[in-house]
Amino acid sequence: MSSVGTVNWGVISTARIGTEKVIPAMQAGGVQILAICSRDADCAAAVAAEMGIPRHYGSYQDLLDDPDIDAVYNPLPNSLHAEWTIKAAEAGKHVLCEKPMADNVEQAIAMTRACAANDVHLMEAFMWRFGNRARQVRELVREGAIGEPRLVRASFSFPLPRDPANVRLQKELSGGALEDAGCYPVNATRFLMDAEPESVEARLRFDPEFEVNMSGVASMIYPDGRMALVDFSFEHERRQLLEVVGTEGRIEVESFILPSPDDAIIRIVRGGEDEIESFPPVSTYALQAEAMNRAVSTGESLPWDGDDAIRQVRVLDAIRESHRTGTRVKLEPHQKLT
Amino acid sequence: MPDDQGRVRWGVISTAKIGVEKGVIAAGDEADHATVTAISSRDADRAKEAAEGLGIEKHYGSYQDLLDDPDIDAVYNPLPNSLHAEWTIKAAEAGKHVLCEKPLAIDAAQARDMVDACDEHGVLLMEAFMYRFGNRNVRAREIVKDGGLGEARLVRVGFSFPLPRNPKNMRLWKDLAGGALADIGSYTVSVARFLYDAEPMAVDARLDIDQEFEVDIGGLITLDFPGHRRATLDFSFAMSRRQRYEVLGTAAAMNVDECFLPATVVRTVDIERREGTTGDPGPEQRLAEPFPPMNSYTAEFEAMSKSILTGAPLPWGGEDAVRQMRVLDAVRESHATGRRVGLEPHQEAS
Numbered sequence: 205m206s207s208v209g210t211v212n213w214g215v216i217s218t219a220r221i222g223t224e225k226v227i228p229a230m231q232a233g234g235v236q237i238l239a240i241c242s243r244d245a246d247c248a249a250a251v252a253a254e255m256g257i258p259r260h261y262g263s264y265q266d267l268l269d270d271p272d273i274d275a276v277y278n279p280l281p282n283s284l285h286a287e288w289t290i291k292a293a294e295a296g297k298h299v300l301c302e303k304p305m306a307d308n309v310e311q312a313i314a315m316t317r318a319c320a321a322n323d324v325h326l327m328e329a330f331m332w333r334f335g336n337r338a339r340q341v342r343e344l345v346r347e348g349a350i351g352e353p354r355l356v357r358a359s360f361s362f363p364l365p366r367d368p369a370n371v372r373l374q375k376e377l378s379g380g381a382l383e384d385a386g387c388y389p390v391n392a393t394r395f396l397m398d399a400e401p402e403s404v405e406a407r408l409r410f411d412p413e414f415e416v417n418m419s420g421v422a423s424m425i426y427p428d429g430r431m432a433l434v435d436f437s438f439e440h441e442r443r444q445l446l447e448v449v450g451t452e453g454r455i456e457v458e459s460f461i462l463p464s465p466d467d468a469i470i471r472i473v474r475g476g477e478d479e480i481e482s483f484p485p486v487s488t489y490a491l492q493a494e495a496m497n498r499a500v501s502t503g504e505s506l507p508w509d510g511d512d513a514i515r516q517v518r519v520l521d522a523i524r525e526s527h528r529t530g531t532r533v534k535l536e537p538h539q540k541l542t
Numbered sequence: 543m544p545d546d547q548g549r550v551r552w553g554v555i556s557t558a559k560i561g562v563e564k565g566v567i568a569a570g571d572e573a574d575h576a577t578v579t580a581i582s583s584r585d586a587d588r589a590k591e592a593a594e595g596l597g598i599e600k601h602y603g604s605y606q607d608l609l610d611d612p613d614i615d616a617v618y619n620p621l622p623n624s625l626h627a628e629w630t631i632k633a634a635e636a637g638k639h640v641l642c643e644k645p646l647a648i649d650a651a652q653a654r655d656m657v658d659a660c661d662e663h664g665v666l667l668m669e670a671f672m673y674r675f676g677n678r679n680v681r682a683r684e685i686v687k688d689g690g691l692g693e694a695r696l697v698r699v700g701f702s703f704p705l706p707r708n709p710k711n712m713r714l715w716k717d718l719a720g721g722a723l724a725d726i727g728s729y730t731v732s733v734a735r736f737l738y739d740a741e742p743m744a745v746d747a748r749l750d751i752d753q754e755f756e757v758d759i760g761g762l763i764t765l766d767f768p769g770h771r772r773a774t775l776d777f778s779f780a781m782s783r784r785q786r787y788e789v790l791g792t793a794a795a796m797n798v799d800e801c802f803l804p805a806t807v808v809r810t811v812d813i814e815r816r817e818g819t820t821g822d823p824g825p826e827q828r829l830a831e832p833f834p835p836m837n838s839y840t841a842e843f844e845a846m847s848k849s850i851l852t853g854a855p856l857p858w859g860g861e862d863a864v865r866q867m868r869v870l871d872a873v874r875e876s877h878a879t880g881r882r883v884g885l886e887p888h889q890e891a892s
Contacts, residue, residue: 454782
């Protein structure tokens, strides 16, 4: 680290999620972005100048070779997550990797092993988990505010223009609605159940032109017969809705995924009465980077690590398998990597 | 045939709670073209007591005696599920039209037999999904049909309530064909078919089987409809009370809360849409269309009575109930096999 307590970040690529959302949020939150890179040196220079990033590189590897960089944010297209996360680990950099962390569980395991071998942290960038509301909903569920939780339903959909240039619609970059949107509701069910699903049934709809999935639904059984239903789509009206139904009430959260400038609401329904809890907006992108900074500078453990990402990717694999085979896919209890 | 005021004369088979205590009989009697004139029970005293309590003219100490009454045109059958077929068929044989509680039968084969019996005796048969006559549900279906949401792509339905684990409750009796799928899951399946006005092509399902009662107490269902349309359904006897559906379309989303049971207060159909393009959606608009309370049980009796009087076709007859039962059969099969169950296009009896 260049100075005590400051973690210097590098960003691998000028992907839009980074330049438009995550980097500005991290900078606004006081996170030090030291460098950015692109395979196009001019592009890297232009973005660096525009965003006030001190250094820029014309290759990803050059950024990884900069000894002043402690951690990297990897917002590359999905199919490149594994390669560059492993290279970053080998260069001794901690990695915050965009979701989905990997194309399959084998990749996720390889990435986690590489980070462990090089003694660096790895986290999948599910920023929504750092929000005050997400934490409050989990807290309410844990303390029994709705009795015993029995069902989590989560949706994430938005209409995506059919633009072949969009990475979300490119098969070879591992695009698709499950990968881009569906991973969030899956993550939400795992987060709120505080457990892993035991079985998964799922249906996807593939686009004949793009050959990626455009929408899907998945139902999951969690331990003790608890149920989860998720849906996701590029093809219909916007929806980000989370619902936890317990034996004695339910909690509903709208707009639970993406950061919003508006106050956020939790609706708790118990005994026919509605209660509303309101939360000021927070920058979940900055919060997740700060968690990483604390882990790097103080050794504090991350709330979610590579092992968590392996569990998450396992469920996405099961969804694809269930769709392909038309069967219920069972998931064995997860064994933490040693 | 009808009474001197032009009303269909209804008899009620049994003093089941849904009829007597939950108000279905009283609601039916309110219909302009219906009058409830008789009730029966295997216990003559109970029949008499129910008749007096509800102001019903005649009472019988056996179901068959009621069916043998020539001054009854139609019967309402709210017996336990496992008895629906037997008494619906006997009613048909006695020349009575039948409004039968849901689920119509134990399975599609039994439903087929019931429909055939009613056809053979020239009587109408309807499965009592009264919610289909509710003003908000009628409107919601119209919105879907008219493209008010763009193309409807996903229907999400949830129906749950905490059922006390009381061994006396017939909803938990295996030998009376109880269970959450039959009792409330059937609504979630029905409303998906109702809103899309189509039949599913494939079913994935998982039921939560109670070890003590050996009936399902909840479950999850995914239905695939033609045209890339899907439905995800959840239902449970072991969760807090809720009944709602959402329809997500390419242009807008619709929510209907408290959707199944008759509304006793003003309720709304809610639409969320954005006026902008997909790239630049603009602010969300929320529209809430209000509807006055109405009794969908009354509307159901009225619709059936009118069809009996005029010969006009029922909006949902026996064939619809067979289709519905086919889906419930597929749900059970998918649960049992762990596989997606395909459904062939339905062939009506010729």
